[in-house]
Amino acid sequence: MRISKQRGFIKVEQADKFKPILKSRLSEQRYFHSLCVADEAKRLALRYGGDPEQAYLAGLLHDITKNAPAEEHLKIFAEFGIMLNDVEKKAKKLWHAMSGAEYVRHILRIEDEAVIDAIRYHTTAKAGMSHLAKLLYLADFTSADRDYDDVDVIRRLVDESLEQAFLYALQYSIKDLVENGRAVHHDTVEAYNEAVLKN
Numbered sequence: 479m480r481i482s483k484q485r486g487f488i489k490v491e492q493a494d495k496f497k498p499i500l501k502s503r504l505s506e507q508r509y510f511h512s513l514c515v516a517d518e519a520k521r522l523a524l525r526y527g528g529d530p531e532q533a534y535l536a537g538l539l540h541d542i543t544k545n546a547p548a549e550e551h552l553k554i555f556a557e558f559g560i561m562l563n564d565v566e567k568k569a570k571k572l573w574h575a576m577s578g579a580e581y582v583r584h585i586l587r588i589e590d591e592a593v594i595d596a597i598r599y600h601t602t603a604k605a606g607m608s609h610l611a612k613l614l615y616l617a618d619f620t621s622a623d624r625d626y627d628d629v630d631v632i633r634r635l636v637d638e639s640l641e642q643a644f645l646y647a648l649q650y651s652i653k654d655l656v657e658n659g660r661a662v663h664h665d666t667v668e669a670y671n672e673a674v675l676k677n
């Protein structure tokens with residue numbers, strides 16, 4: 479009992495200590511979004527299982543490089559050997575997930591691979607996503623600050639079934655990309671195929 483309390487205490491402190499750097503790197507709106515995703519990821523972990531403090535940390539840091547200029551992403555990719563495929567080269571929106579994962583690992587010195595992996599795949603998703611990565615992916619859709627066409631549908635679904643909500647969110651993302659004439663990342667296609675075959 480005492481050990482788990484202690485571990486919980488350390489993790490909360492760990493998350494809090496990153497707030498100043500996060501705030502310095504993000505716009506006010508993006509910082510607020512990060513706090514909302516952290517709260518939502520924690521809420522989903524409490525509902526569906528998982529470590530709520532780990533989910534909070536992943537939510538807090540998931541967009542840490544979102545407001546970075548292109549040069550900073552490219553510098554991180556070069557420094558840590560990240561090669562972009564054709565879809566990634568074109569879709570700059572995906573860059574912050576790749577650079578963010580490296581940033582939290584190498585600069586913030588986060589050692590929790592599950593947190594790093596969840597951040598890495600929070601935009602594209604992938605087949606074989608971890609439970610934590612699904613919590614983060616969905617928390618990014620259903621956080622309190624979100625406002626888009628289907629937000630109420632996904633919010634209702636996420637309280638009914640994590641897997642149904644995950645499938646719906648993937649369908650929503652793919653539809654949006656196709657309607658806007660954009661390429662769909664192969665990780666997203668594989669995540670969708672896995673989810674639709676399972677449901």
Ligand SMILES: [Fe+2]
Pocket residue numbers: 540541544574600601
């Ligand atoms: Fe993001």
Ligand SMILES: [Fe+2]
Pocket residue numbers: 511515540541618
């Ligand atoms: Fe986000």
